[in-house]
Amino acid sequence: MATSSWNAGIIRPVAVAPTGPYQDGAASGVWTLDQVAFWTKQGLWPSASNGPAPRGLFGSGSNSSGTTNVIAYVSLVSTGDAIAFGDLNILVTSAGACASSTRGLFAGGQQAASPYYMNTIDYVTIATTGNATDFGDLTQGRVGVRGCSTNTRGVFAGGSDGIGATNVIDYVTIASVGNATDFGDLLTTNTITGACASTTRGVWAGGSAPGGRTNVIQYVTIASTGNATDFGDLTVITSTLAGCSSATRGLFAGGRTAFEVRQSVIEYITIASTGNATNFGNLTEARNNLAACSSATLGLFAGGSTGSSSSVIDYVTIATTGNAVDFGNLLSPTDVLAGCSGSHGGI
Numbered sequence: 001m002a003t004s005s006w007n008a009g010i011i012r013p014v015a016v017a018p019t020g021p022y023q024d025g026a027a028s029g030v031w032t033l034d035q036v037a038f039w040t041k042q043g044l045w046p047s048a049s050n051g052p053a054p055r056g057l058f059g060s061g062s063n064s065s066g067t068t069n070v071i072a073y074v075s076l077v078s079t080g081d082a083i084a085f086g087d088l089n090i091l092v093t094s095a096g097a098c099a100s101s102t103r104g105l106f107a108g109g110q111q112a113a114s115p116y117y118m119n120t121i122d123y124v125t126i127a128t129t130g131n132a133t134d135f136g137d138l139t140q141g142r143v144g145v146r147g148c149s150t151n152t153r154g155v156f157a158g159g160s161d162g163i164g165a166t167n168v169i170d171y172v173t174i175a176s177v178g179n180a181t182d183f184g185d186l187l188t189t190n191t192i193t194g195a196c197a198s199t200t201r202g203v204w205a206g207g208s209a210p211g212g213r214t215n216v217i218q219y220v221t222i223a224s225t226g227n228a229t230d231f232g233d234l235t236v237i238t239s240t241l242a243g244c245s246s247a248t249r250g251l252f253a254g255g256r257t258a259f260e261v262r263q264s265v266i267e268y269i270t271i272a273s274t275g276n277a278t279n280f281g282n283l284t285e286a287r288n289n290l291a292a293c294s295s296a297t298l299g300l301f302a303g304g305s306t307g308s309s310s311s312v313i314d315y316v317t318i319a320t321t322g323n324a325v326d327f328g329n330l331l332s333p334t335d336v337l338a339g340c341s342g343s344h345g346g347i
Helices: 003-009 033-041
Strands: 055-059 070-075 083-087 096-099 103-107 120-125 133-137 146-149 153-157 166-173 181-190 194-197 201-205 216-221 229-233 242-245 249-253 265-270 278-282 291-294 298-302 312-317 325-329 338-341
Touching (some): 055 096, 096 153, 103 338, 146 194, 146 201, 201 242, 242 298, 249 291, 249 298
Parallel strands (some): 096 338, 194 242, 242 291, 291 338
Antiparallel strands (some): 055 070, 070 083, 096 103, 103 120, 120 133, 146 153, 201 216, 216 229, 265 278, 291 298, 312 325
């Protein structure tokens, strides 16, 4: 029997990419289990249990009104402007963020009044909108801390406590609430790095370390505890950059060099191996103090400073190389913000 006669032609020999809505969309064709898993991870495999499309969150920072606690979100399966999600419990800049498939966490940061350097951790349920809830505390208050995660554990590293940069790495179990526990130490004291993760490794790149800005990349095994290990180097010495990842690749973008030049450079690493970063492409505009989040396929870079606050959200396809493309805009121009998603490379 010809393949065109299978099941009256309903089953096609060539698979057709799934279409939304995600609960009852079509996915005609003959699929392998790996293909089904790929689309399921993105929330695109038609199933009554899928729920809404994966989301990226951007929260905290500084805008024209001053320090903000606003959280906004975007759908990671279509381009468009950010939508209001809710508020963090406090107004802070330069917090760290990470997420499981269900919860987004925002930690640390600097507020406008004493005590300036915060140790608070807030969480939200990514699939719903609403204000954040208190999760617990970091082991010490600090600004410029950066987070990454697997689906079970969130790890926050570095930052400044107002006296100087720190090398502290903390961790939490995302599904439960409670205070962070000491994980180990970075290679040196460091702040405002770029961070990302695979399902096994957490990676931090660049930042401000003793002697000035750095291009060092370092990593930990998230499921264990211990000090960071050298991974390699970025192509550019930079801090105030942003990182995101698929399960295999980590991307680092933007930042400011030792010569105070804002960068548009995007670099990438293969997370499972060690070695120096490779050029990926460029953002649509050079900026530092931006935020990032990702799905299994797309990396988004949002906000930051070009000299004034930016509202731009760019995106790239992580598995390829090339320049970023416009995705949409934040609710307002915002810099020193944090980003996370429920479908990044660590999940």
